[in-house]
Amino acid sequence: MVIDLIASMVLVIWLYLIAARGGFWLVTERDDDGAGRGGAGGDTWPAVAAVIPARDEAACVGDTIASLLRQTYPGAFRVILVDDSSRDGTAQVARDAASALGAADRLAVVSGRPLPAGWTGKLWAQAQGLELADALKAPPDYLLFTDADIVYAPDVLTDLVARAKAGGLVLTSLMVKLRCVSFAERLFVPAFIFFFQMLYPFAWVNDPRCATAAAAGGCMLVRRQTLRAAGGMAAIRTALIDDCALGKNLKQHGPIWLGLTERVHSIRDYPKIGDIRRMVARSAYAQLHYSPLLLAGTVIGLTVTYLAPVVLTVFADGLAQYLGLVAWLMMTFALRPTLRLYDVSALWGLALPAIAAAYMAFTLDSAYQHAHGRGGMWKGRAQANVSELR
Numbered sequence: 346m347v348i349d350l351i352a353s354m355v356l357v358i359w360l361y362l363i364a365a366r367g368g369f370w371l372v373t374e375r376d377d378d379g380a381g382r383g384g385a386g387g388d389t390w391p392a393v394a395a396v397i398p399a400r401d402e403a404a405c406v407g408d409t410i411a412s413l414l415r416q417t418y419p420g421a422f423r424v425i426l427v428d429d430s431s432r433d434g435t436a437q438v439a440r441d442a443a444s445a446l447g448a449a450d451r452l453a454v455v456s457g458r459p460l461p462a463g464w465t466g467k468l469w470a471q472a473q474g475l476e477l478a479d480a481l482k483a484p485p486d487y488l489l490f491t492d493a494d495i496v497y498a499p500d501v502l503t504d505l506v507a508r509a510k511a512g513g514l515v516l517t518s519l520m521v522k523l524r525c526v527s528f529a530e531r532l533f534v535p536a537f538i539f540f541f542q543m544l545y546p547f548a549w550v551n552d553p554r555c556a557t558a559a560a561a562g563g564c565m566l567v568r569r570q571t572l573r574a575a576g577g578m579a580a581i582r583t584a585l586i587d588d589c590a591l592g593k594n595l596k597q598h599g600p601i602w603l604g605l606t607e608r609v610h611s612i613r614d615y616p617k618i619g620d621i622r623r624m625v626a627r628s629a630y631a632q633l634h635y636s637p638l639l640l641a642g643t644v645i646g647l648t649v650t651y652l653a654p655v656v657l658t659v660f661a662d663g664l665a666q667y668l669g670l671v672a673w674l675m676m677t678f679a680l681r682p683t684l685r686l687y688d689v690s691a692l693w694g695l696a697l698p699a700i701a702a703a704y705m706a707f708t709l710d711s712a713y714q715h716a717h718g719r720g721g722m723w724k725g726r727a728q729a730n731v732s733e734l735r
Contacts, residue, residue: 348661352668355653359675367546367557370539370679372686374547376501376519376606380508390420391486391506393566394478398457398470399439400429402493405612407442412497413489414448421485422451422502425477426493427470429457435493453477464582467562471587472578478569488572490565495521497564498608505566508602515571515599516592518560521609525687529618535687536700537625538605539680545589550603558596562588564609571598585631605686622707629711640712644705651676651701673698 363370395413399406406426413424424443428436436454443452455477457470464472471490478485487506501519509517520541525534545559565588572578575594584590592601615621633639654676657669677694684691 348657348665349663349668351649351653352657352661352665352672355649355657355672356668356675358650359654359672359679362543363675363679366543367548369542369546369548370682372542372605372682374551374604376504376508376604376608378604380511390418391510392421392483393418393487393489393502393506394422394474394481394485395424395489395491396471396474396478397424397426397491397493398429398467398474399426399431399435399493400466400470401431401433401435403431403433403435403438405494406435407438408496408612409491409493410439410442410452411446412495412499413491413502414443414446414451415499416497416502417499418502418506420506421483423485424452425474426452426454427457427474427477428454429466429470465585465587468578468582468584468587472582475569475572475577479573485569488567488569490562490567492563492611494611494613495563496610496612501606501608502566505564509566509568512600512602514566514602515568516560516595516601517566518588518592518601518603519564519606519609520561520603521563521611522605522607522687523611524614525689527614527616529621530615531687531689531693532696532700533618533621533703534615535680535683535689535693536697536704538686539683540704542683545603547603547605550592550601553596553600556596558589558593558601559603560588560592560595560601561603562591563611564606565591567591567595568599571595574598585628607686618703622710625704625707626711626714629708630715631711633708633712635715637712640708643708647701647705651698655698 397409410424416422426439439452439454440449443449455473457473460466460469475488478488487509489502505517508514520538523534525531545557549555549557550559575598580594581587581590595601615624633643654669654672657665658673661669676697680694680697681691684693
């Protein structure tokens with residue numbers, strides 16, 4: 346009887362996720378819906394400045410700079426790179442990329458100042474980029490916050506600005522398409538996107554009536570004056586999950602939009618499972634507000650939602666076994682659109698319980714790293730801050 350009740354609960358969870366959580370798994374919130382096409386209205390295109398925080402990004406930053414400077418955007422556009430104490434020649438690679446395109450005058454490279462107490466490194470670099478943009482003779486109307494491993498199709502900025510103007514958006518963000526080539530990437534990347542959409546259903550993020558807010562840090566177009574009115578980067582200076590913190594802050598000041606894209610790519614590679622583990626462990630415990638209680642709840646939730654269907658299918662019998670199998674097939678079905686987006690076989694969906702178990706282990710590792718003073722580790726810098734504990 347107890348097993349049947351557990352099996353029924355598992356099935357209800359998956360019925361809710363598929364039928365009542367904003368259709369997150371359908372991947373329908375995309376930048377190819379036509380809303381960003383057709384111009385910004387009239388003949389005037391607002392000025393935009395891209396802000397790139399970069400720390401030891403020589404392997405990627407040249408491609409990022411080149412893709413930005415090749416934008417066909419009809420308005421004024423320049424790029425600001427804040428070099429955050431790089432040791433690999435990041436700044437020079439960026440300058441060389443701009444010079445090769447004859448666009449050195451549209452790139453400003455500044456050396457980041459020492460990291461003050463109470464700030465994470467990325468947000469401090471972004472704050473310095475915002476400071477420089479504010480100081481320009483003609484400050485930009487919009488800021489494009491982007492990472493140093495992101496490559497853009499030539500018309501993306503035009504479409505982003507058009508969408509922002511048409512919708513009166515204060516934040517327009519794209520979940521860039523992550524690299525999905527190695528075994529580790531094919532195993533974990535589609536599931537990462539799936540889990541992110543489950544936490545923050547994009548349809549809810551894009552609904553001004555809904556409190557859910559998020560953004561994807563690789564590509565965020567922000568109205569500069571609204572950002573200033575919301576307190577700038579200082580308002581979220583301790584956040585490790587800075588993009589979602591920014592989305593939450595800005596949604597209080599106007600509508601935001603978040604969607605998937607196939608025209609903006611991350612070229613950062615994760616060749617081994619250990620690379621994925623480090624990426625997830627860097628911020629997973631921060632997502633839980635460093636709470637042991639929330640950590641325990643997450644472990645229980647993942648176990649019931651993803652692992653119980655397999656256990657029931659293999660070890661139970663009768664009704665419980667049947668319900669467990671149905672739940673397992675439902676999660677496999679739900680992952681399929683995301684797998685299709687990443688050109689990965691639908692059969693990988695059957696492995697979602699094992700993938701979820703691995704993410705659970707990564708989250709526990711994140712808590713372990715935080716307990717040993719290595720929380721938020723990124724390129725030699727532990728960034729978890731005690732002021733984030735709430």
